[in-house]
Amino acid sequence: HFLARAKAHQNLGAFVSLNEDATLAQAKAADALIAEGKGGKLAGVPIAHKDIFVTKDFPTTAASKMLEGYRSPFDATVVRKLADAGVVTLGKLNCDEFAMGGANENSAIAPVGFDSAQPVRNPWDTNRVPGGSSGGSAAAVAARLAPAVTGTDTGGSIRQPASFCGITGIKPTYGRASRYGMIAFASSLDQAGPMGRSAEDCALLLSEMCGPDLDRDSTSLDVPAEDFSAKLGDSIEGLRIGIPAEFFGEGLSADVRTAVDAALKEYEKLGAKLVPVSLPRTELSVPVYYILAPAEASSNLSRFDGVKFGHRAKDYADLNDMYKKTRAEGFGDEVKRRIMIGAYVLSEGYYDAYYLQAQKIRRMIADDFQAAFKDCDVIAGAAAPTTAWAIGGKADPVSNYLADIFTLPASLAGLPGMSLPAGFGEGGLPVGLQLIGNYFSEARLLNAAHRFQ
Ligand code: GLN
Helix, strand or coil: CHHHHHHHCHHHCCEEEECHHHHHHHHHHHHHHHHCCCCCCCCCCEEEEECCECCCCCCCCCCCHHHCCCCCCCCCHHHHHHHHCCCEEEEEECCCHHHCCCCCCCCCCCCCCCCCCCCCCECCECCECCCCCCHHHHHHHHCCCCCEEEEEECCCCCHHHHHHHCCEEEECCCCCECCCCECCCCCCCCEEEEEECCHHHHHHHHHHHECCCCCCCCCCCCCCCCCCCCCCCCCCCCCEEEEEHHHCCCCCCHHHHHHHHHHHHHHHHCCCEEEEECCCCHHHHHHHHHHHHHHHHHHHHHHCCCCCCCCCCCCCCCHHHHHHHHHHHHCCHHHHHHHHHHHHHHCCCCHHHHHHHHHHHHHHHHHHHHHHCCCCCEEEEECCCCCCCECCCCCCHHHHHHCCCCCHHHHHHCCCEEEEEEEECHHHCEEEEEEEECCCCHHHHHHHHHHHC
């Protein structure tokens, strides 16, 4: 059913690879296990992975020409854990190149059914972006090409596309899900998470995705996986929802604000209390993130040099020329921009002024959250300042960066955050409500989302 839907709706550009034989073989194996009563918790559930997770059965590109034709000899931990729970993999989903972007317009790989790279289309209005970088993931769930999918979130890439496509997605506390086999963008920020139709579905997947992977990921936390479904139905009577003034100021479009305000009223009806809080450095999260993430990216992407794997230029004079041509050909514009910013802020003479300064403010942003959580249990606001914009409508990179303002603070602090459908804005486009919790409060976030849904 889902393979047929993926093909029927390939105009969306959501999938970058399908492998029907592999999928059907996995489905048969799942059927056999179910028949013997040995299927895992997610036995036979078809899902698809963002093409940033390495997979044995499917090519892995990170939506970059640099990795076109690359086959991983192993599965990412998240992929393996879900496979152990019994899922069947439908295919790999489009994203921004190396997860750099917020509109899924930066993919350099031709999606299934196309012979050149395409922006992913938002199923609610195919002239609009689905958000990014997990845009293929969000579009696939919204168009019911898969019941649920994986995504990754470095600065909002699960929450913002979930918001633009009217679905639910959660980024857990940094370190809960293993980064092993997740192609690195900014290692101190990258986290995997599920995206689905509901908090209930996300809870099912997240319970299988988390857990320690200490030998393979040095930032993996030694915190056991939880059953995130267990508390979904709990009452939220008395839940204190912090409303940061900085999330409701200038820049938040009126239609998004109206939908978010209405959602918050619903929460009050469910017994929650709205408490004013302050996250005074919200604005600084944009410059801080766009220094730290490119700095880490410039270091992580140095491995793509034409020597070990991926693309290699055909004609070159010597080793340096090979590096230069390979990287000039293999990386797209946004990736090059980030590498240059990153190399600059890390260079001698600028390190103290930019990188070190950004690290200090990052700590202050995390401290601001701890101050706010003295007065509230969760923090709520819009996931993004606007609804989905038109494809090609935000050509300037800085305007793209500014649109990340509400998702970046939780990323910098390493906190769990989610987006759930709050209602609709102008033109009937989905609006996402963002909930941010303290470390390890995923169960509470999912509970709050589930009660609303
Ligand atoms: N939009 C942000 C960026 O371009 C976030 C991307 C992400 O979370 N992977 O970096």
